[in-house]
Amino acid sequence: MGDDDMNRKLLSRLVGSASLLAIAPITAAAAQTSVTAPQSSEPEAGADEIIVTATKRAESLSDVPMSITAASGEALTSAGVVDTTQLIKIVPGFTVNTTQYGAPSYSLRGVGFNEASLGALPSVSVYNDEASLPFAVMTATPIFDLQRVEVLKGPQGTLFGQNATGGAINYVANTPTNSFEAGIRGSYSRFNTIEGQAFVSGPLSDTLAARIAISGARSNAWQYSSTRNDEIGRQRKLAGRAILDWTPSSDLKISLRVSGSLDKSDPQTPQFVQPYPQFVLGYVDPRVLTYPNPRDSNRATDFDAGVDFRRNDRMFQSTLRIDYTLGDNFTLTSLTNFAHMKFLNFRDIDGTYLPLVHYDTRGRLRTFGEELRLSGEVGRFNFIVGANYQEDRAKEAARALFPNFSSAYAFVDSFGPTAYFGALTNKSTQSYRTIAGFANLEYHPTDTITISAGLRYSDVKHRLWDACSSDEGDGTAATAFGLLNGAVGGPGPSAFAPGQCVTAGPNLVPGPTEDSFSENNLSWRGSLNWKATDDLLLYTTVSRGFKSGSYLNASVLDYRVYLSPVKQEKLTSYEAGAKLSVGQQLRFNAAAYYYDFRNKQLLGTTNNPIFGPLPTLVNVPKSRVIGFDLDAVWKPTDLITLTGALNRTSSKIKSNFFLPPATGGRIDDPATGTQDIRGRPFNFAPKWNATFDAEFGWHAFTGINGFFGGSIIYNSKTDAEITDNSSATGRSLTYIKSYATLDLRLGLRSDRGDWEASLFGRNVTSTYYWQNVAHISDTLVRYTGLPASYGISVNYNF
Numbered sequence: 001m002g003d004d005d006m007n008r009k010l011l012s013r014l015v016g017s018a019s020l021l022a023i024a025p026i027t028a029a030a031a032q033t034s035v036t037a038p039q040s041s042e043p044e045a046g047a048d049e050i051i052v053t054a055t056k057r058a059e060s061l062s063d064v065p066m067s068i069t070a071a072s073g074e075a076l077t078s079a080g081v082v083d084t085t086q087l088i089k090i091v092p093g094f095t096v097n098t099t100q101y102g103a104p105s106y107s108l109r110g111v112g113f114n115e116a117s118l119g120a121l122p123s124v125s126v127y128n129d130e131a132s133l134p135f136a137v138m139t140a141t142p143i144f145d146l147q148r149v150e151v152l153k154g155p156q157g158t159l160f161g162q163n164a165t166g167g168a169i170n171y172v173a174n175t176p177t178n179s180f181e182a183g184i185r186g187s188y189s190r191f192n193t194i195e196g197q198a199f200v201s202g203p204l205s206d207t208l209a210a211r212i213a214i215s216g217a218r219s220n221a222w223q224y225s226s227t228r229n230d231e232i233g234r235q236r237k238l239a240g241r242a243i244l245d246w247t248p249s250s251d252l253k254i255s256l257r258v259s260g261s262l263d264k265s266d267p268q269t270p271q272f273v274q275p276y277p278q279f280v281l282g283y284v285d286p287r288v289l290t291y292p293n294p295r296d297s298n299r300a301t302d303f304d305a306g307v308d309f310r311r312n313d314r315m316f317q318s319t320l321r322i323d324y325t326l327g328d329n330f331t332l333t334s335l336t337n338f339a340h341m342k343f344l345n346f347r348d349i350d351g352t353y354l355p356l357v358h359y360d361t362r363g364r365l366r367t368f369g370e371e372l373r374l375s376g377e378v379g380r381f382n383f384i385v386g387a388n389y390q391e392d393r394a395k396e397a398a399r400a401l402f403p404n405f406s407s408a409y410a411f412v413d414s415f416g417p418t419a420y421f422g423a424l425t426n427k428s429t430q431s432y433r434t435i436a437g438f439a440n441l442e443y444h445p446t447d448t449i450t451i452s453a454g455l456r457y458s459d460v461k462h463r464l465w466d467a468c469s470s471d472e473g474d475g476t477a478a479t480a481f482g483l484l485n486g487a488v489g490g491p492g493p494s495a496f497a498p499g500q501c502v503t504a505g506p507n508l509v510p511g512p513t514e515d516s517f518s519e520n521n522l523s524w525r526g527s528l529n530w531k532a533t534d535d536l537l538l539y540t541t542v543s544r545g546f547k548s549g550s551y552l553n554a555s556v557l558d559y560r561v562y563l564s565p566v567k568q569e570k571l572t573s574y575e576a577g578a579k580l581s582v583g584q585q586l587r588f589n590a591a592a593y594y595y596d597f598r599n600k601q602l603l604g605t606t607n608n609p610i611f612g613p614l615p616t617l618v619n620v621p622k623s624r625v626i627g628f629d630l631d632a633v634w635k636p637t638d639l640i641t642l643t644g645a646l647n648r649t650s651s652k653i654k655s656n657f658f659l660p661p662a663t664g665g666r667i668d669d670p671a672t673g674t675q676d677i678r679g680r681p682f683n684f685a686p687k688w689n690a691t692f693d694a695e696f697g698w699h700a701f702t703g704i705n706g707f708f709g710g711s712i713i714y715n716s717k718t719d720a721e722i723t724d725n726s727s728a729t730g731r732s733l734t735y736i737k738s739y740a741t742l743d744l745r746l747g748l749r750s751d752r753g754d755w756e757a758s759l760f761g762r763n764v765t766s767t768y769y770w771q772n773v774a775h776i777s778d779t780l781v782r783y784t785g786l787p788a789s790y791g792i793s794v795n796y797n798f
Contacts, residue, residue, distance in 0.1 A: 062581060070149065152169075155571045239259070341365045432462055436456055449528075478500055526541070536579070644692045663734055733780055743764065
């Protein structure tokens with residue numbers, strides 16, 4: 001029996017026994033720090049209720065027929081989640097990797113897009129109070145003063161404005177209060193890390209209320225040089241948010257939200273693994289071949305001495321939401337969103353003190369969006385209908401400096417030493433204009449059955465301009481361009497002036513590239529759910545989602561890079577699940593899913609005769625994902641809580657598709673130097689993810705409770721590359737090993753909830769792990785996880 005047949009058989013069993021899964025032992029679900037909701041709104045000793053707005057209206061989490069992880073703001077703080085990259089602590093199936101150029105990349109249930117360009121659209125979309133952050137670099141800002149976070153798994157698009165195939169993350173901020181409130185929170189931990197938050201909230205008049213919150217972090221360096229007494233990794237972050245809620249009448253509410261952040265921290269420096277010359281026929285610094293490997297330490301790295309590697313990221317977002325009630329059953333909502341980011345990231349990406357490659361990425365990103373929707377209730381029908389417009393733009397310049405890199409010397413053997421170039425800037429501007437209309441309908445034929453359906457038609461216009469490569473005006477790259485062009489029959493060495501913009505065609509030609517293409521799609525979702533009892537919900541959902549295409553900002557010395565943008569991908573999801581409540585103490589959720597993937601977007605490689613493997617965006621015709629989620633919370637008393645979750649994801653490329661392996665690996669077609677990736681799993685898609693959290697409390701003093709807790713995160717092994725590199729090396733050069741980390745906490749809190757003091761430890765076992773492996777210049781490098789950290793935290797609410 002083939003793998004697909006076996007997986008389909010497994011899926012059918014899981015789907016057919018969804019209700020039986022719901023009463024499986026709690027030990028089957030290793031923990032999750034999200035808290036699911038009970039049926040009762042006032043449980044005496046049960047799991048806390050969380051109300052979510054995943055369907056654009058307030059519902060109990062246990063009544064929403066989809067896989068959602070939700071966590072309160074307090075749960076996020078307790079787990080040490082301070083930005084989107086750390087949601088791995090509470091969301092099984094969610095993985096993060098730091099790309100070599102500074103942009104984060106997210107995957108959910110194995111669905112992700114490992115693309116480093118600032119203008120790349122993510123597979124997992126992120127929202128602040130339903131307002132889109134379309135580019136992944138915008139989502140790396142601090143999160144603070146939150147009411148909750150909602151993580152929706154599976155393709156999204158019918159209800160949220162930006163189409164996504166992996167899922168959606170929606171942060172919900174705390175809102176202004178009707179009476180005066182204020183609070184402060186601070187912590188001190190290893191590396192002299194000082195983190196603080198504060199808020200003040202209350203009415204300004206009978207109709208106007210405000211809330212202001214700030215957050216900041218400062219620390220010493222957490223990484224050290226493995227060859228000298230030097231450090232890097234300082235933290236300098238500041239963020240703030242102001243919210244004004246104006247309610248001039250009972251029918252009208254206007255909310256203005258303005259937020260901003262500043263990050264001047266040092267970027268993470270990768271860890272050297274082994275030498276791997278990118279252009280073996282050119283010059284290679286002999287020191288690379290004998291460079292020491294500082295393995296088994298999360299902190300050890302290396303970087304050039306005397307160079308100021310630092311980021312300077314500035315982010316601003318404002319949203320205006322207007323809700324107007326029409327009669328008793330209808331609400332008209334307008335949501336206007338504007339966000340702007342200035343990105344600057346200068347980093348040493350080769351993991352050594354040798355002057356091999358530095359990378360300076362600069363960008364300006366902005367988005368503007370307007371959504372208008374009408375929601376209401378008519379008899380047994382609930383509906384939402386609306387339209388939205390969004391325009392996103394990313395202007396970026398990636399400046400690579402090659403002080404001593406083998407590819408920079410590749411021309412020496414062929415054309416002479418004048419062909420060496422010291423820096424190359426690749427720049428481009430791309431935009432996305434999206435116009436969409438959507439409608440969602442829920443029908444309740446009985447009190448226990450709900451049928452829902454949703455549609456969204458989107459029209460997307462992509463445009464690329466000012467895309468080219470150049471040197472810094474010193475003429476080194478210009479000379480190299482001319483020599484290369486002469487070698488292939490084009491204009492010779494004097495064809496390009498110093499600093500001139502060069503782009504690709506059949507030959508290298510002066511001037512930038514411009515291109516455009518249009519896409520349209522119809523996302524849809526259908527769901528049937530049955531409230532079998534007051535404590536059991538069964539549901540099945542079929543949905544289709546899309547993710548738009550994009551251009552790559554990379555070297556244009558191969559014309560295929562710019563002139564072959566990746567096109568939109570399509571994912572059809574089949575999911576069935578159950579949500580069970582057992583008394584007030586136990587909540588259990590189970591879901592099984594199958595994804596049919598078409599034209600999956602991948603960052604692959606193409607062989608260039610001069611520079612070897614260069615990044616290229618590609619679409620894989622057919623692939624699939626199959627898996628299941630389990631999560632549970634058990635609260636036998638007011639002072640004891642056990643939570644857990646388990647995710648299984650099996651991904652597979654189903655089409656014959658040939659790519660050059662980026663680092664080593666077998667060659668199936670010697671003529672093209674490519675490998676057939678059919679049968680390979682997705683990169684950054686571990687088969688197993690699990691979390692477990694336990695907290696035990698006791699009555700320490702009158703009005704004061706003590707607590708002790710711990711949490712475990714587990715991720716199984718995966719790979720950073722889609723190609724198979726194991727045959728040439730015995731083990732994949734780009735593998736990411738399985739790992740587990742342990743966090744602990746011990747403290748006291750008031751039973752009124754107005755103060756708390758605790759000691760905490762993160763990764764207390766000093767587990768050595770990494771989240772990405774990259775082939776940069778002449779070295780193979782890893783991006784390690786955070787080391788052990790211990791500290792104290794205090795918060796007080798006035």
